Amino acid sequence: MKERRVVVTGLGALTPIGNTMGEFWTNAVNGKSGAASITRFNTEQFKTKFACELKDFDGSKLLDRNEIKRTDLFTQYALVAAGEALSDSNLDLEKIDPFDIGVIWGSGQGGMRAFEEQVKDYAGSGGARFSPLFGPKVLINMASGYISMKYGLMGMNFTTSSACATSSTAIMDAYNYIKLGKAKVFVTGGSEAGIFETSIGGFGAMRALSVRNEDPETASRPFDTNRDGFVMGEGAGALILEDYEHAKQRGAKIYAEMVGxxxxxxxxxxxxxxxxxxxxxxxxxxxxxxxxxxxxxxxxxxxxxxxxxxxxxxxxxxxxxxxxxxxxxxxxxxxxxxxxxxxxxxxxxxxxxxxxxxxxxxxxxxxxxxxxxxxxxxxxxxxxxxxxxxxxxxxxxxxxxxxxxxxxxxxxxxxx
The missing domain is CATH 3.40.47.10 (Thiolase/Chalcone synthase)
Structure with a gap:
């Protein structure tokens, strides 16, 4: 069987230096730093007091009320980035067999932020007060599930998790399945919402995080003699990978070819x-x-x-x-x-x-x-x-x- 060629036909990004692809790319070209003091919680007891948070992100303007209520932030980020990538691809979902389009998504921590919130609520309530949404919120496969449900994508659907290699693993899987003719299109990528107390505290205890609190904008300095650890970030990246023949037939814009x-x-x-x-x-x-x-x-x-x-x-x-x-x-x-x-x-x-x-x-x-x-x-x-x-x-x-x-x-x- 001849292997299919795999091309990139859509992109979506939600990052600490831009909430859209256009904003992200412009700020990346200009070398903008996304690091600043953490606003999500009181950092008084933490060694690291800064991170690369999303700026001015308001999920209520981009997602419906039930999506916000029922999901952890990592799923919300996934929905936003995937939506932008699908729009960018100009795929007409009404004209494509829904079983030809799959979702392979990744997250390292998944809904750990929701887990932290629920445990705090339980401990403070003095009784077994759990939300019925707790289980679905923390499940790491919920991002891929929600993307498929929102857009009616009925092809292969699963989640990968390999720590910080996770979304690359997801993209590799999507690439391989298209090459083998198992699908024509995939929404793929990853999302993470890792700026919460247990995450910052845990990585801080490992001495993995920078503690350059006096100058957070310059704290992340790869390859520099004076580097002292990584800076936590959050967000999502989404790619539309497509069988070349399918993309060609519909006249899609092709950004690049994935080859290995x-x-x-x-x-x-x-x-x-x-x-x-x-x-x-x-x-x-x-x-x-x-x-x-x-x-x-x-x-x-x-x-x-x-x-x-x-x-x-x-x-x-x-x-x-x-x-x-x-x-x-x-x-x-x-x-x-x-x-x-x-x-x-x-x-x-x-x-x-x-x-x-x-x-x-x-x-x-x-x-x-x-x-x-x-x-x-x-x-x-x-x-x-x-x-x-x-x-x-x-x-x-x-x-x-x-x-x-x-x-x-x-x-x-x-x-x-």
Whole structure:
């Protein structure tokens, strides 16, 4: 059986630097920081007092009353981003067999915010006062379920969870199922609403979060000598992946072609990446091999680079294994410097930046990084400070998660 080609025909984003694709892209190009003091709860007892929250998000203006009442924020974010991507794709859902369109969505924490609220309510009530909506709100598959119900999408529907590699895993699954002819279209991506007390407290106890409270806007500084941890973010990213023949038949706009995807496991540590980057390197090698692309042909790598001392070093070691210490054309950035770490939504949002780089010929910058770590070869091009113009034909993105999950996705400029 001949494998299908898979193309990207729709994009949607809800991020700390923009609540729509247009706003997000403009602010990313301009190197805007989304970090500020946390407004959701009193941070007096917390070591970290800032995060990358969504700005001016009002779900009541975008979703109906029942959707707001019955869902956790991570599902609301998913509905908003997926809705934008579907609109952007110009799919006429009335003319497509609903069984041809599926949803594969991801989230790392799912409805943990709703879980926290319910436990507090129970503990404070002095009795067994539980909401009947508690169970559905916390279930991690509810985002994919609600997207399918809202738009009548009756194809394959499930959720992936691989910590911070989650939405990349979801996108990879959607890509593979279309290649195999199991579906014609997928809504895919991920969402996360990780800015709540137990999340900030838990990651803070691990010493994973930055504590640069005096200057939060510059706290996320991947690859910098003075980095001290990641900055929590929230939001969602959505892609419409489509069988090329189906997209061609309906005259769809094609942003890029997805050409490779791979996952590996470090089998090393619950939280730390393998110091030599063995698993990450293999994921990149496998994704490029599937795409039929030589490492020397890659123009842009959107790195996982969270701004943790161990993680950034591990990824650079992996990059050197694959591309060498002096890759001629490879531009490397970390968009987490602007948005913070969106956990399970990170891979989808960073894939969007790869796709937009291919479409627009602009590579968005790594901000806040002024003193590159000495472990980074001087011949390696880390794009810092400002965006750069480049003819991006091939772009890849890395996502790594607690538990040792490594995922790499590869996109290229579409050609007939």
């Amino acid at each position: 995807a791979a996952m590996t496991a470090d089998a090393y540590h619950i939280a730390a990446s393998h110091p030599e980057g063995i698993g990450a390197a293999k994921a990149m090698e496998l994704a490029l091999a599937e795409a039929g692309i030589n490492p020397a042909e890659v123009d842009y790598l959107n790195a996982h680079a969270t701004s943790t001392p161990v993680g950034d070093t591990s990824e650079i070691n992996a990059v050197i294994k694959v591309f060498g210490a002096a890759p001629e054309r490879l531009n490397i950035t970390s968009s987490k410097s602007m948005m913070g770490h969106l956990l399970g939504a990170a891979g989808a949002v960073e894939s969007i930046l790869c796709i937009k780089a291919i479409e627009e010929g602009i590579i968005t910058p790594t901000i806040n990084t002024t003193n590159l770590d000495a472990m980074i070869p001087g011949t390696m091009n880390i794009v810092t400070g400002e965006s750069v113009k480049a003819n991006v034909k091939v772009a890849i993105t890395n996502s790594f998660g607690f538990g040792g999950h490594n995922a790499t996705l590869a996109f290229k400029k579409f050609e007939e």
